Amino acid sequence: MKKICLALSVCAVFLLLSIASCSGTKETVRITDEEKQAFSQQVGDTVKIASDSTEYEIIIIEPGFNFWLQSVAKPRGYYSQSFLENRNQIYVINYNQRVLQPQRYDPNLYEFQINYDPNIDYGYEVNYKLYNYFIYFQRKYNQRLGPFVPRI
Structure with missing residues (x-):
């Protein structure tokens, strides 16, 4: 009977150590003072995302986004267009799933689907601003739209 109790207590210690080691891998996002200033703005910014070479545009009405x-x-x-396109595709898929x-998920955060076709070349500017909006959105509202931490 003593051997079973000892074996169970060794297993319990091992299990606790395993659980404790798993919780240490979670990465937190540090919000800078500039971001806090952008996130606290109340006046609605309107950012029009358009490319001169294409006929596509996105309009974002989000207080603080333009400042951010x-x-x-x-x-x-800083980023290549292919990097932005790959990340935007992941973010759009996850965002649209939440809209549905x-x-x-909070319908006040996820109001409308985003029609983003990865087979269309939207140009650098559209992809750059869309990607940055997703980073802003995730950091401001503490959301995660992909497998990576939204960093700047």
Whole structure:
């Protein structure tokens, strides 16, 4: 009987150590003072995302986004267009899935589906601003639209 109790307590200690080691891998997002300033803005920014070479555009009405884009986001040219397109495709799929589940996800955050076709070349500017909006959205509302931490 003592051997069984000892074996169970060794297993319990091992299980606790396993659980404790798993919880240490979660990465947190640190919000900067500039981001806090952008997130706290109440006046609605309107950002029109369009490309001169294409006829596609997106209009974002989000308080603080334009300020965040100008002051916090990585500059144009930092990311390649293919990187932006790949990330946007992942973000759009996850965003649109949440739009279709208003009982599970806040319908005030996920109001409308985004019609983004990965087979269309929207140009760098559209992809750049859309990607940055997704980063802004995830950081401001503490959401995760993909398998990676939304960083700047």
